[in-house]
Amino acid sequence: MLPINLRRIRDEKMNQLRKGQNAYAESEELVRLMKRAIEKEKMPVQCDETDSGYWFIPLTTSKTN
Template identity: 40%
Template sequence: MIINRKELAREKVKELQNGFSAFAETKEVAELIKRELAKLNFKVHEDVTDLGSWFIPEKN
């Protein structure tokens, strides 16, 4: 099965918009998520670990 990284990033952004945290295992997917969030002006806290990046939606 081939995983489309852009589609994966979009799905994770949808999770964030629904109030859930999202995890990106690679830097590439994390960058794609950040780009999508910037377009939407959606604020998150990013916690970068050795295993990947957690994105946590900020409360208004």
């Protein structure tokens, strides 16, 4: 069995957020990696904690003219 590469999974989920899609993480380590990457990129994301894991929801900035 192959080991799970959490950094690769983090990168895939960060790409989802960049595209404006929600991302979900269950494991504590993946959540930690995600929060660290989000903070590093200063990405506007809402993090919702549930009993089973975390939802990362990208915040969109709307411009009104």
